[in-house]
Amino acid sequence: MNTLYFGDNLEIMREMDDQGVDLICTDPPFNSGRDYNTFLTDSKAQSKAFTDTWTWDDPAQDTRADIERRARTSDTYKALDTCLKGYDLVLQNAVSGNKGAMRAYLAFMGPRLAEMHRLLRDTGSIYLHCDPTASHYLKGIMDAIWDQNNRKKNEYFRNEIVWCYRGAGYPKKDFGRRHDIILRYSNGPQYIFNLDDIREEYAEATIERFKHHIGNKRKAGDFGVQKLNPLGKHPDDWWQIQPIAPSSKERLGYPTQKPRALYERMIEASSNEGMLVMDPFCGCGTTIDAAHTLHRFWIGIDLTILALDPMRRRLADRHGLEPSKDYEIHGYPTNMQEVHKLVRDEKKYHDFSNWAVTRLGLQPTKSVGDGGKDGEAHVGHITLWDPEEGQTTDTRILAEVKSGRPTITQVRAFCHVMDKNDAIGIFITIEPVSAGMRQIAADMGTFYHNNETFPRLQFWQIDDTYFENPSSLKDIIRLPAAWLAPMRRIERHFTDTQMTLLRS
């Protein structure tokens, strides 16, 4: 069954059986040092999933210690450990700056590559998408892992593919950076390569040259000219495929989204229909979409549940696929048990609060100030038509999420933030709210719109009712109809309205 997992791919891959996957096409963070903040602004989730900066911190050192431990019993980890120790020398054992960042990044990537190697069948291949910041180091790691028992020559490295594209902006004193690197390795000598499926059209000039050549040879009575292949040209290891244009229909608003054509090419070349393709850093699902288009089975993993909404929309719009019916989702809350699982990891990933506020069509952020000692308020705007004024007005809406037992102090602090921001508010909990808290909400009064009044502060206690009937939320949270429509659509897709809100 096609499956999406949300969580850390290292933990998820370690649960999977050896040699079950035919092809891995994946695009991990690059250690680019960049913030991909076009999607979400100023949120903790973004800083986890959408920044590509690394530090040689405790978790990085723990990962290295774990690699060393595993090296005692595993040849793969032994090869990885040796390689990383070599890189430590190259990077001068740095603990800060670019070199410290690179050590941390390689400690992150190393074990994940080791697991990918284990998961691939002997006939399988991997395409690792990276860029020149780290591609040379990653290639060294892959050589170490893929060729660990092969001292004679590097047999498993197949290609370094250069993905070239056009783009805007040039560095002042360097050449324009206009390519990514895709490292292609096979797990054994019997790997799949469907040359005829990926042949390219010959360039006009090549055809003209060929015709001219044939003419000359004929005149000279020589008919031994090598023919052009009628199926097309053998492709080279540099690919010219344009990145997704800002106005492209393919664009989902997810940072770092790659063009589907690029991934279709890898999948066509290195797998057959009915085979299993995996992307352990799947983002908004480019590999998944390409694999489904080409009739392959698929597994996608991503750390952030914020990737699910665009991915779900894409799978529904392009392939008519519905979650639970046509594919499985793990790690995304579909019941209270899974909510509690997210809550346990809340400090690490903030997925619970991200999930909860996005159900309301709000943007996960803390840019409006702290709502309590350990709280943060998420923000959105409702643009409402005000018939009395004869114009639209922007109303601010804030949300605070509490994964533990809520306190009166927290609710008061939230009211304070609401007042400061002239906003209406939604206080989200999984534990019940007390009568005292309800009184505070009543004291906050109402707001008026289009001859209707709505409570200014409202509570949403997430429980099983929500999962049984997600649209029950509109009966719990009373908001003007203009806001409820986007909320309803969120249950089906990641809404365009939400994207507009995110950008506003």
Ligand SMILES: C[S@@+](CC[C@H](N)C(=O)[O-])C[C@H]1O[C@@H](n2cnc3c(N)ncnc32)[C@H](O)[C@@H]1O
């Ligand atoms: C460069 S993006 C992939 C973009 C993807 N190719 C697409 O077209 O949408 C890298 C992705 O890796 C995810 N990621 C980072 N660390 C991860 C981890 N430990 N486990 C799973 N996913 C992770 C990020 O959330 C991000 O979505």
